[in-house]
Amino acid sequence: MTDPIDLICIIDDDPIYAFAVQKLFKMNNFSNNCVIFKNGQEALEGLSNLFNEQDTLPDLILLDINMPIMDGWQFLEAYKSTSLYNKIPIFITSSSVDTLDVNKAETNSLVKGYVNKPLNLDSLTLIKSKCL
Amino acid sequence: MLSDSNHPILSDEIHDKDFLSTIENSLAIGSWELDVITNTLKWSSFTKKIHEVTKDYIPDVEHAINFYKEGIHREKITKLFNDALENEKKFDDEFIIVTAKGNEKWIRTIGHPRCVNGKCTAVRGVFLDITAKTIENKKTILKEKQFRSLFNYSLTGMALLSLEGNWLKVNHGICKILGYTEKEFLESNFIKQTHLEDKDLGIEELNLMLSGTLDNHQIEKRYIHKNGSSIHCVLSLTIVRDTNGDPKHFIANINDVSEIKKGQNKITDLLKVTSKQNDRLINFAHIVSHNLRSHGGNLEMLLKLKKEEYPESIADEYFPLIEKAVGNLNETIQNLNDVALYHSLDNNKLESLNLLHYTTNALSNIKGITLANNAEIKIIIDQETTVKAIPAYLDSIIINFLTNAVKYKRLDVDPKITLEAVKKQKHVTLTIRDNGQGIDLNKHGDKLFGMYNVFHKHKDSRGLGLFIAKNQIEAIGGKVNVESIVGEGTKFIIQFNHD
Numbered sequence: 001m002t003d004p005i006d007l008i009c010i011i012d013d014d015p016i017y018a019f020a021v022q023k024l025f026k027m028n029n030f031s032n033n034c035v036i037f038k039n040g041q042e043a044l045e046g047l048s049n050l051f052n053e054q055d056t057l058p059d060l061i062l063l064d065i066n067m068p069i070m071d072g073w074q075f076l077e078a079y080k081s082t083s084l085y086n087k088i089p090i091f092i093t094s095s096s097v098d099t100l101d102v103n104k105a106e107t108n109s110l111v112k113g114y115v116n117k118p119l120n121l122d123s124l125t126l127i128k129s130k131c132l
Numbered sequence: 133m134l135s136d137s138n139h140p141i142l143s144d145e146i147h148d149k150d151f152l153s154t155i156e157n158s159l160a161i162g163s164w165e166l167d168v169i170t171n172t173l174k175w176s177s178f179t180k181k182i183h184e185v186t187k188d189y190i191p192d193v194e195h196a197i198n199f200y201k202e203g204i205h206r207e208k209i210t211k212l213f214n215d216a217l218e219n220e221k222k223f224d225d226e227f228i229i230v231t232a233k234g235n236e237k238w239i240r241t242i243g244h245p246r247c248v249n250g251k252c253t254a255v256r257g258v259f260l261d262i263t264a265k266t267i268e269n270k271k272t273i274l275k276e277k278q279f280r281s282l283f284n285y286s287l288t289g290m291a292l293l294s295l296e297g298n299w300l301k302v303n304h305g306i307c308k309i310l311g312y313t314e315k316e317f318l319e320s321n322f323i324k325q326t327h328l329e330d331k332d333l334g335i336e337e338l339n340l341m342l343s344g345t346l347d348n349h350q351i352e353k354r355y356i357h358k359n360g361s362s363i364h365c366v367l368s369l370t371i372v373r374d375t376n377g378d379p380k381h382f383i384a385n386i387n388d389v390s391e392i393k394k395g396q397n398k399i400t401d402l403l404k405v406t407s408k409q410n411d412r413l414i415n416f417a418h419i420v421s422h423n424l425r426s427h428g429g430n431l432e433m434l435l436k437l438k439k440e441e442y443p444e445s446i447a448d449e450y451f452p453l454i455e456k457a458v459g460n461l462n463e464t465i466q467n468l469n470d471v472a473l474y475h476s477l478d479n480n481k482l483e484s485l486n487l488l489h490y491t492t493n494a495l496s497n498i499k500g501i502t503l504a505n506n507a508e509i510k511i512i513i514d515q516e517t518t519v520k521a522i523p524a525y526l527d528s529i530i531i532n533f534l535t536n537a538v539k540y541k542r543l544d545v546d547p548k549i550t551l552e553a554v555k556k557q558k559h560v561t562l563t564i565r566d567n568g569q570g571i572d573l574n575k576h577g578d579k580l581f582g583m584y585n586v587f588h589k590h591k592d593s594r595g596l597g598l599f600i601a602k603n604q605i606e607a608i609g610g611k612v613n614v615e616s617i618v619g620e621g622t623k624f625i626i627q628f629n630h631d
Contacts (some may be wrong), residue, residue: 014426020433026442066422095426095470099418099524118429120436 005031009058011043015069021119030124040070043079051084060131061090065101076110089131091115135257137474153177169251174598179259182239184231201228217252218244226262238266275361289386295379297322309388311358319327327354327362341371364393420468428462470600482520482608484631487560489514494530507538507547516555519560519628525604532601533624562626570618580614
């Protein structure tokens with residue numbers, strides 16, 4: 001695989017997934033660092049802080065759909081009106097194979113792609129190719 | 133009219149012949165006279181007109197009798213006439229005659245014998261054409277009879293009601309519906325048999341009918357059976373007015389609809405149950421798709437990572453078993469997903485897809501197995517043919533049937549598969565024909581499209597393919613049928629909608 005991505009933002013309420021996906025990234029030299037938010041609300045606040053403090057922004061957001069407090073769709077809606085709009089490529093990562101979810105993601109202009117969980121080498125390659 | 137034989141209106145003393153003939157014509161009445169002594173019969177001109185004979189016709193008794201229609205009419209007049217001659221009896225009756233021109237007419241004949249010294253010397257009488265009136269009467273009588281039998285024998289409840297709601301006449305049907313005898317009805321009032329809660333139903337219409345602005349109306353209401361139970365009925369009420377337009381009474385038509393009502397309630401209940409179950413199924417599908425799948429996915433990922441990070445863990449005899457179990461779990465979850473995720477799709481969510489394009493695409497997707505099996509595939513699909521579907525479903529449907537056709541080939545025969553689309557007015561039929569093993573439809577027909585049904589030994593058979601394909605076809609508004617002969621092949625006929 002090519003050079004690792006510097007910073008990936010994972011928005012997901014499932015700690016097991018978050019743990020595993022970080023391992024996967026490291027083992028495949030996909031990225032060095034991850035920032036993890038447990039729901040849309042936390043992510044929105046966290047990312048805004050990074051932006052305001054002119055900290056390094058993530059190069060990629062992997063967004064889950066089903067989350068408490070603020071789910072993936074609501075996050076996208078709120079994200080639209082922040083100054084972060086269009087700054088970071090967003091991928092939806094979900095275990096849902098429901099065509100309604102897939103179609104909804106594909107028709108959302110903010111979303112670069114829909115990736116089914118669990119992630120594997122193929123999905124990582126796909127993400128990278130769409131990101132660059 | 134001719135009440136007294138001693139003062140006949142017709143006599144030789146009447147000289148004003150013109151006056152008489154005017155009267156004859158305006159009353160459609162003719163006269164006749166038989167002189168018994170000379171045995172001469174005279175007919176007035178109007179009598180001749182009724183018989184449709186010429187003015188110079190000279191009647192005689194024998195011929196006159198023969199104008200009466202053969203059978204009861206002729207027998208009756210003969211008897212009455214003889215009675216008049218022999219017993220001085222007057223007669224007045226209605227008969228059918230057959231005129232000189234062969235027309236049948238209803239006539240009324242009145243005859244009065246005239247006697248001198250106890251001996252009949254003449255019989256005189258009048259002759260009326262009552263055809264029009266009689267036919268009308270007979271029609272009315274028939275109508276009345278028809279109506280009466282309808283009223284009496286109808287299973288529908290029928291009744292005549294006074295303007296105050298008293299039962300005036302009831303039929304057998306209503307007695308049966310409400311359990312009262314005719315006598316009990318006639319001593320009762322409409323309101324007594326009406327369900328308390330429905331007493332005010334239709335009052336407004338009733339008043340409109342009484343005031344003359346409405347002729348009839350229909351309403352659903354409950355009545356009380358003699359045994360106290362309530363009966364759902366449809367009442368049709370019509371008001372009958374006299375020639376002045378004053379209301380006289382009501383005709384009620386009452387139909388017992390309680391069985392239909394019960395059926396309707398049952399259907400409504402069933403619908404409620406079904407839609408609740410459907411809601412649960414949607415929840416179930418959601419849990420499978422989102423939760424179960426992510427847990428299974430996590431397990432799979434963790435195992436993979438552990439295997440990579442700690443290769444020695446494979447040596448643990450439990451590890452491969454856990455790996456297999458997780459694999460199975462995920463496959464089952466995948467199946468559950470496939471099965472649970474069919475939304476009935478709105479027609480406007482469907483796209484018009486090029487069938488040939490999707491078919492060739494599907495073919496290239498399964499190139500591996502078609503090549504490996506040396507399958508010969510023929511496609512007869514017009515370039516322009518489109519079907520209403522969603523892309524993922526159409527892909528999956530075609531791939532499903534194609535792989536089946538290859539998978540279930542005969543061991544000694546290379547698969548030959550033909551896909552042919554025929555466009556009809558509203559549908560496109562796609563026929564997929566193979567020369568494979570075929571399937572005993574008598575034995576398996578009802579299970580062919582069922583879940584987890586496998587009919588042939590094959591390493592990749594999950595028993596879900598056809599189930600899913602059928603569901604996908606139905607979700608996009610299509611249909612699928614199958615014909616098969618064991619040892620010869622199978623034909624699937626898929627009907628799609630198009631624009």
